[in-house]
Amino acid sequence: MSGRARAAALVAVLALVLLPWTGAVPAGAAGRPSVEVSTSQAGTGGSVTVSGSGWRAHALLMMLVCGQSSPSQGVIGGTNSCANAQGRAVTTDAKGGFSKKLPVAEPPVPCPCVIHVATVTGATASADAVFHVAGHAVKPLPAEPAAGRLSVLTETRLDGSSGLLTWFGAPPSRRLVFTVGNAGSGPVRNPVFQVGVAHGVFAPQWDDQEWRGTLAPGGKAEIGLPVGLSAGAHGDYTVSLRYAGRTLAEQPWGVGRPWGVTLFWVLLCVVVPAAVFRAGMAVVDRLRPRRRPGRSTGPAGHRGPRLPELTLRLPRFGAAPEKAPPAPTLPWFTPESDPGAAGRLSAPHHDHPAGPTGATGPTGPTAPTSPTSPTAPTRKGPT
Incomplete structure (x- = not known):
């Protein structure tokens, strides 16, 4: 077998081996979501089965019937x-596919119409399938300008973070950053974008913002536009970007609750009653009547004469009797001023022989004379 024949046989074997693997790859696995419908036309009141593939696993999607749209230009309005109101939500499976029925309803604008499927949370992704609502008006799409045509090339993002003031209710603000490219045949000078913020199911409020610059055909540029909310805003928001009537991108924005405001009101409910209570007590203390000096020192509010306190002592059985306290000495009567004692001191005394210690008496000069001792006999003098 020649070399060429061997190479051809090897290529055939490889093709047979790899063919089942290539055939098993689902459509849209390269990151391009796709949408298909069971029928291309249905009337109001009917339903159509919408299926898709290539989406993120376990992603939440929204299916809508939209007018004035096409797969190439998207949903213009x-x-x-x-x-x-007739839209339906669906969640993709582990492989990124889904299939669900959607009721057919007339959109608020004329056809051409599409079945528009877009992600609700996470990275923005969308896909459209051509669909005609039977009996609904049809109006041609507006002609695209001959000048440049802008399209978003990369996923949008919100730059910035919340500070301390935002925690206390200051308006949250971010910067919507995206990269656009000029897919038209002419330059685009100073394009005016529309940035809208929607909360829940409400429609976005659009704000015109001009970007100063020029995009040549085939050129691209990174643009950042400011986005802000009102003071105290919190919850789930959606930031949308629109240019020339076409929605270019949508970006979810989760805003935390300003807990500083809640803390402020809690402290206010505690501090204000405490301050009022202290002020009231100060007023009561100032208006309360004061006790005059020299009056009774009894308890507050007692203005009558205070009675002496009586103490009743009961004897204790088995205890030694208490000694009676000595009788108090009157200030005008002392032992030195007793007239009887003075007379006794002035009575004559006989001399006694001196004792061995030289004392003048049997007990010394300092021995007191007892009033109960026997009186010594007196000698009679010559008569």
Whole structure:
């Protein structure tokens, strides 16, 4: 077998081996979501089965019937051109596919119409399938300008973070950053974008913002536009970017609750009653009547004469009797001023022989004379 024949046989074997693997790859696995419908036309009141593949696993999607749209230009009027009330939500499986019935309803604008499927949370992704609502008006799409045509090339993001003031209710602010490219045949000078912020199911409020610059055909540029909310805003928001009536991108924005405001009101409910209570007590203390000096020192509010306190002592059985306290000595009568004692001291005394210690008496000069001792006999003098 020649070398060429061997190479051809090897290529055939490799093709047979790899063919089942290539055939098993689902459509849209390269990161391009796709949408298909069971029928291309249905009337109001009917339903159509919508299936898709290539989406993120376990992603939440929204399906809508939109007018004035095409797969190439997208939904020109945004969600305002869709039958939002009859929309349906669906969640993809582990492989990124889904299939669900969607009721057919007339959109608020004429056809051409599409079945528009877009992600609700996470990275923005969308896909459209051509669909005609039977009996609904049809109006041609507006002609695209001959000048440049802008499209978003990369996923949008919100730059910035919340500070301390935002925690206390200051308006949250971010910067919407995206990269656009000029897919038209002419330059685009100073394009005016529309940035809208929607909360929940409400429609976004659009704000015109001009970007100063020029985009040549085939050129691209990174643009950042400011986005802000009102003071105290919190919850889940959606930031939308629109240019020339076409929605270019949508970006979810979760804003935390300003807990500083809640803390402020809690402290206010505690501090204000405490301050009022202290002020009231100060007023009561100032208006309360004061006790005059020299009056009774009894308890507050007692203005009558205070009675002496009586103490009743009961004897204790088995205890030694208490000694009676000595009788108090009157200030005008002392032992030195007793007239009887003075007379006794002035009575004559006989001399006694001196004792061995030289004392003048049997007990010394300092021995007191007892009034109960026997009186010594007196000698009679010559008569």
